[in-house]
Amino acid sequence: MVIWVMWIIILCSLAAMTIIGERFWSLQKKYISPPNLVAQVQQWLERKELDDARINLLGQTSPLGRILAAGLANRLSPRYIVKEAIEDTGRHVIPELERWLGGLGTIAVITPFLGLLGTVLGMIQMFYGLSDMGAADPIVVAGGISSALITTAAGITVAIPCVMAHRFFRAKVDSLIIDMEQEAIKLVDMLHEKPQKSSSVNY
Template structure:
């Protein structure tokens, strides 16, 4: 890098950035499916017993992002409608779906960086090569010496930038494709456990809500 153009420093920074994103995503996604399955099983068992409070407690104890999705559904399930009416199942489904989409966005956080690095790294390397060749020919014109041997060294150093850009692009694209497929798989697994949770919640809701005391209406304000 010390013998090449400034473009190699940019390419090196892109390589470090791609590795940093890959490590950060690997840590963030590690154990996601297992944790989601564990909290889903615990919540479903509590719902089968009709215990909404225990289901909520299981979610609060879990570190899984899936627990946030279940909490949104449980919060909507205990929210009474007008005049103490039963909770609306459509509103429960909507609350769960909104939170699930938020989790999907968090799963894909920073993955776009890898796609960007994979797209621009070859062009950065090519630009550095073009600038290096221009400088080599400019040096030949300034010294008045001709021949390929005069510019061979400068051109060979300039071509290193193109090779470096291609290498970093391959690295970034491979990691991007792997993470993209992995995130899609995790999103599908999350959707399956959420659908199982909703089915169990809807079945247990009449019994569970009947056992919970309805909120007393607030007294009317005096005029």
């Protein structure tokens, strides 16, 4: 029974390593919130080069690009409609950033319990065997206990880096969300900035 618990812990560790590698690669800022994207949009607006084709292309570049494209698609609408379009798209983008983090958190929680379960099962198995042998040899008891504790150590060993990685990626996602919100606000202000009236002096 203990060996099966150990295999489950190993599979959890492999899944955790896969998630950590994938999220570490995917959550790079250059893929989520590329720099100078709003500046590029401003350049299109100033040169009157913005059209549906550019907006569609922008929406395919990155999560931030999708948010900006949603705002630009409604650029002729009132400010509150542009904000609603951006917020609605943002609600769809955020779960993509948080993808697999729930699984990583689950692994961090269950692996210590799996290790404890393996230890308990190992102890039960050991004492059940000793009851059939009659007198208990201290060396045999010590060896059985140490073997049973291996699963607990394995579970904790998997859980610690999973907890650290989960917290790191959560903080990373929060930082990216704040960055995208700031860029979206820049776009809204850009689309609805009030032109300054030049004052004339009468002589």
